[in-house]
Amino acid sequence: MLLSADAAAAVEEISIVGLFRDRAIVMLDGVQRVLTPGNPSPEGVTLISASSREAVLEINGSRNTYMLGDRITSQFTAPLPQQSVTIAPDGHGMYFVNGSINDFQVTFVVDTGATLIAMNxxxxxxxxxxxxxxxxxxxxxxxxxxxxxYIVSLNKVAVGEIVLHNIQGSVHDGDYPDVILLGNSFLRRINMQRDGQLLKLEQLY
Known part of the structure; x- marks a missing residue:
């Protein structure tokens, strides 16, 4: 069944979360869809082609090329800039970065061994x-x-321009840790990669 352009027009936000040969995983207003070429989603978004680097989507009759992590608003004219933070290590190889929890300014240390954001x-x-x-x-x-x-829910966690909501954290009923640990409850929801000694964090969607 062919869908009208009104279906795609009703989608307010599209995020590209996975790219493969002839397949793209996208979030359409928070609903995950796996797109294959020529088969429109229930919302009327059609994948024209895809590789591990980029995807061509047809939305409301207009075709555009998008990269992994791109987020498109309801105007569907171009991807929004990807929010990212680049962190240099200190003299001991630790990655400290300023941010906030529930709009309270804090300093984090990136800790991939920590399950949650942890504080004392x-x-x-x-x-x-x-x-x-x-x-x-x-x-x-x-x-x-x-x-x-104590396991708590943190309403808003920001690192630079990256902002995530409803992140699990843990409060240690003591003096540990000295610096708040930026753990995997935050890190698994972003893209993290090294460029030499630099650590780059990128918001996925």
Whole structure:
């Protein structure tokens, strides 16, 4: 069944989240679709061609080329600029970066070994997080042993221009860690790659 242009016009945002030969994975207003050439999605978006580098989409009769990570608004004229942050290591090879949690300014250290964004009780209290009332008690393994922690939901986490919402975090009921750990609850929702010694973080969608 052919779909009218009105179907595609109703889609407000398209994000390119996966590219392969003759296949593209896209998010259409938050719904994931796997597109193959010539087969329009239920929303009326058609993949013309795809490779691991780029995809050609037809939207409302107009064809444009898009790259992985591109996000297109309802005007569908061109991809929005991809938000990214490039971090240089300190003298010990650690990657520190400024950001915010719930609009409270903080310093993070990138830690791919941390499951969640992790902070100590003093940092949480300064942010106004009522972690004992709102968090879920748990236990975390650290270098010094087992720590009592509270699992919380962070409404907004920003690193440079990258902004994500509803990120899980953990509050250690003690003095660890000294610096807030930017863990995998944030990192797995972005693209992270090295360029020599530099670390580049890119927002996916």
């Amino acid at each position: 009780k003093h940092q949480a209290k300064r942010m106004g997080l009522d972690y004992k009332m709102e968090g879920e008690p748990s236990v975390s393994s650290t270098a010094s042993g087992l720590d009592k922690v």
